[in-house]
Amino acid sequence: xxxxxxxxxxxxxxxxxxxxxxxxxxxxxxxxxxxxxxxxxxxxxxxxxxxxxxxxxxxxxxxxxxxxxxxxxxxxxxxxxxxxxxxxxxxxxxxxxxxxxxxxxxxxxxxxxxxxxxxxxxxxxxxxxxxxxxxxxxx
Ligand code: HEC
Numbered sequence: 001x002x003x004x005x006x007x008x009x010x011x012x013x014x015x016x017x018x019x020x021x022x023x024x025x026x027x028x029x030x031x032x033x034x035x036x037x038x039x040x041x042x043x044x045x046x047x048x049x050x051x052x053x054x055x056x057x058x059x060x061x062x063x064x065x066x067x068x069x070x071x072x073x074x075x076x077x078x079x080x081x082x083x084x085x086x087x088x089x090x091x092x093x094x095x096x097x098x099x100x101x102x103x104x105x106x107x108x109x110x111x112x113x114x115x116x117x118x119x120x121x122x123x124x125x126x127x128x129x130x131x132x133x134x135x136x137x138x139x
Contacts, residue, residue: 037070049123056121056124064111065077075111084138084139100113
C-alpha cells in the first residue's frame with residue numbers, strides 16, 4: 001500500500017468517526033419524550049388539583065417544557081432552581097402562558113402565548129409543577 005492511500009484511508013476513518021460522534025450527540029436532545037427518567041428523579045403522588053394540572057400541562061406545555069417539566073430542545077426545564085417559587089412566583093406562570101415570554105434566561109428563543117389556554121387551567125398547572133419541584137429538592 002502506498003503512503004498516499006494509507007493517509008486517505010486514515011482520513012476517511014477519522015471523518016466517519018467524527019460524523020458518527022456528531023450524529024450520536026444530536027440524537028439525544030432531539031428525543032422529546034424521555035423513555036427513562038434521569039437517575040434519582042422522583043415522580044410524586046399527586047392530589048386531585050395536581051392531576052388536573054398534569055393533564056393541562058401535557059396538553060399545553062409539555063411539547064416545549066418536556067415530560068414532567070424536564071425540558072426539551074424547545075424550552076427549559078422547570079425542575080431547576082431558576083423556577084423555584086421565590087425566583088419565579090406563581091404569577092410568572094400565568095403571565096408566561098397568557099402573554100408569552102421574551103427569551104432572557106436561555107437560548108431557546110421566545111415563548112409564544114399559549115393558544116386556547118384559559119386562566120383557570122393555569123393554577124392547577126402551577127400546583128403540578130410545584131409538586132414536581134418539591135419532590136425533587138428544587139425548594
Ligand atoms: C412553544 C414552546 C413553549 C410552550 C408550548 C410553552 N413554553 Fe414556557 N417557555 C418556553 C421558552 C422557550 C421559555 C424560556 C424563555 C427564556 O429564555 O427565559 C419559556 C419560559 C417559561 C417560563 C419562565 C417565564 C419567566 O418569567 O422567565 C414559564 C413560567 C413558562 N415558560 C410557563 C409555561 C407554561 C405554564 C406553559 C403551558 C401552559 C408553557 N410555558 C408552554 C417555551 C414554551
